[in-house]
Amino acid sequence: MPITSKYLFVVSMDIDPDKEALFNEVYDVEHVPTLLKVPGVRAVSRMAGEPFTVSLGGEERRVEHDGPRYSALYEIDGPQVLVSPEWAKAVELGRWPTHVRPFTRNRRHALYRLR
Numbered sequence: 001m002p003i004t005s006k007y008l009f010v011v012s013m014d015i016d017p018d019k020e021a022l023f024n025e026v027y028d029v030e031h032v033p034t035l036l037k038v039p040g041v042r043a044v045s046r047m048a049g050e051p052f053t054v055s056l057g058g059e060e061r062r063v064e065h066d067g068p069r070y071s072a073l074y075e076i077d078g079p080q081v082l083v084s085p086e087w088a089k090a091v092e093l094g095r096w097p098t099h100v101r102p103f104t105r106n107r108r109h110a111l112y113r114l115r
Contacts, residue, residue, distance in 0.1 A: 003114060005042045005075035009082060012068035012108040019103040022095075027072070030094035035074065038090050040081035047071045068106045079111060 015023040032044045049065035081087055091097070
């Protein structure tokens with residue numbers, strides 16, 4: 001499905017291995033559904049990085065995944081969504097802030113504007 005929102009907010013991170021099942025459960029069952037209720041959040045997709053092979057310049061190259069393993073892509077109306085009272089409240093609900101966030105590391109945040 002094509003991106004239709006004006007902005008893409010990307011959150012990437014790693015999780016302690018012993019918390020991975022909890023991380024995925026809370027992200028899918030609580031965190032994403034909660035953030036989808038925030039005005040201006042249009043869609044959320046979760047990704048897990050993996051190695052791949054690509055053809056460049058006539059030769060195949062193996063590329064190892066570099067960076068955090070997990071990413072969430074939030075289609076949003078604009079940067080103001082990320083500082084709204086609704087966003088601030090939503091990111092602190094459920095088990096995320098106490099049972100998951102403390103075990104994340106290598107966190108990265110990026111905002112992209114659709115061209």
